Amino acid sequence: MQDKRKIIFSIFVFPLLLGIGCAYFNTFYNAKKYYQKGLAEYKKSQTEKSGSLSSSRMGGNTQFQKAVEKALKLLEYYPKSRYVDDALLLLGNAYYYQGEYLSALRRYEELLEKFPKSEFRFQAEMGRVKCHVALRQWDLAEDILSEIMSGPLSKKEKGEAYFYTGKLFEFKKEFTSAAEAFEKALAWAEESLQIEAGLAFGANCDSIRAYDRAVKAFRHVLKLDPPPEVRLEAQIRLAEALKYLGEYSEAIRLLENLLGEEKNKSRAPEMRLELADCLARKGDVEGAILTYRDVIQANPNTEYSAKAYYGLGILYEKEKKDYERALENFVQVKKQFARSVKADSAELKARDIFRLKALREVISAGLRGETKGDISVETTSSEEDSLFPPARYIALDSLWADSLWFEDQIKQFKARQMYIEEIDEYEMALEDVEASDDPPVKKLEEKRKQKENILKKLNLERETLPDSVQTAYLARARQEREKNFQAMRRAENPELSSFKAEELDKNLFLLGELYFFRFSLPDSALRQYREVISRFPNSPYAPQSLYSLFYIYHTVKKDSVRADSCAQWMLSRYPTTPYARTVRKVLGLQTATMEDTLEEWFSKAEQYLFNEKKFEDAVQWYSRIYKNYPQSELAPKALYATAWIYENYLDSLQLAKALYDTLSRKFEATPYGEKAKQKLEGLKMASSQTSLPKEPVQAEPISEKETKVDSLHSQEKRGASPPLEVPPPLLKEDQVD
Structure with missing residues (x-):
């Protein structure tokens, strides 16, 4: 059972x-x-x-x-x-x-x-x-x-753990740590993971610019006999690493071999872009340009063509210094592919060139003295000022008139110009008839009569058209043409409206900054900075320009002699500016105290007043003291000296009185406040004696009395003041257009 x-x-x-x-x-x-x-x-x-x-x-x-x-x-x-x-x-x-x-x-x-x-x-x-x-x-x-x-981990598990540790650091953008982890993964991982680890190791070495290690990594991957698509990826990355390593010939040879194989056709645009970059870095600019154009022709309206246009823009800007062609190519980037990774960079590059052109134009206008209103445009064509071109009539139809009478007169004036053109036509017709072998007499007479009738009508119109109407008509025509041309120029260069021709110091400084920071042309920048300092030494852009000179000589050109000269001039001319403090810090100099600075300013004022007889410059330095540091001990003395100069040297008694009055009120407890009151009394008495012969008011000379008592240049306090430093001369190699 x-x-x-x-x-x-x-x-x-x-x-x-x-x-x-x-x-x-x-x-x-x-x-x-x-x-x-x-x-x-x-x-x-x-x-x-x-x-x-x-x-x-x-x-x-x-x-x-x-x-x-x-x-x-x-x-x-x-x-x-x-x-x-x-x-x-x-x-x-x-x-x-x-x-x-x-x-x-x-x-x-x-x-x-x-x-x-x-x-x-x-x-x-x-x-x-x-x-x-x-x-x-x-x-x-x-x-x-x-x-x-x-x-405890097996060898395979350890390799995988290191691999994902590398991935973690890669996501965190800690590329050095990622490269180390991937390198360890290569040592432990099995062959199947080694290919992926090798690619990742090479990519992270690229990110930290360890191109020699990247080359070794990609070559290791190729030895592992990877699948065709992975092999191609490793070869392209190898060419890129060789390029950054400076091995241009080897990179070019590798890329050309890859482009010659039909199976790599799908990645041909990418490889051609890489090839163009290699050619440009090697110095074959024309070859690079041709390669970029091949990419554009074969791949229109794609990310590839956008990148190619960007590459062309860089070549025309950096290598050929052809900014017009560079601008054309940068503008094309966004048109080719609006979401291109180069779109924003191209837009900035185009803006820089627009700014460069605009600054050059407004600076040229400023140097010509056109400092009011819109920048004028010099007309070179005499035909544009002529009354005869028919195109003028079309443009003038938009002009407004002050009255119906004026409009009627304008119509007559236009008609007269039409008659003149008809006469020209009849004269040409007569010449043709007369030049024939057998001129028809009847037709010849007919043309002559027509011409005579037009001339009679033209004379009649001339008598009825006032000269004032013609003048107004022509003036408005020019204004309209100028207005339209200015609008057209601003449409062509939107950056023109960002600058004013009258701000020449600012424009020169901005052009220097543009040359240095955006176009990497330090020599051209030096020239602009020097223009600011030489033309506008009292401009707020002067100390900035001088510091830029110092920075370029000190940091870029490593010219210690010229850098020291700029530093001395900065500390002498602009000692209290932030730029002077930065110069002191860079050179390891002790920062000057406020008292030292004010004494130096006062010394400069005395230098201009007594030695160089430059009274306006002396006033400027005295004014700096009492305006910027009204609480200092030197403020009343500087204000008194300013009033005294206006009274005795600059022939401005009213301004002198105002300054003495300010001094007597704000600094009445000081000796200079008392002196100011005495001065005011003396000036009032002198002005009240209008019936008597006027004699100049003799002021107590500062140069002979006060300076003996408390001059900052007395031998007991310090030695003779050194002469003012001048900018270092512009050497031949600095004279860059």
């Missing part, structure tokens, strides 16, 4: 159990099959994306979704099967590649919680790391990696 039951069980139950096992195995098998297909599509899309300048959607989503459905079915219907941990890992990976990182994270954590001793534990932990990195949760990812690295 017992044997009979075993037979029944074998016949009915065992096949049933076997069917159930086959069912969940088939379910998992199908899930795994779809997952593998999705992964293959994903990797292919990643490779294509790395060689494409336009972003593309990740591949494999459809297959991943089918894999997810099958895996979820297994968990629902067969929760106790031996493939549950497999299914959880597959779900986590499929969600991850679909970009559903939170869902993936939940499945990885579920696997670790339910199957702490699963063979897939390490993969689940690395899945958690990848999800936290994708979610930018750096700290959580780093904690998991530290915990993993502290435990």
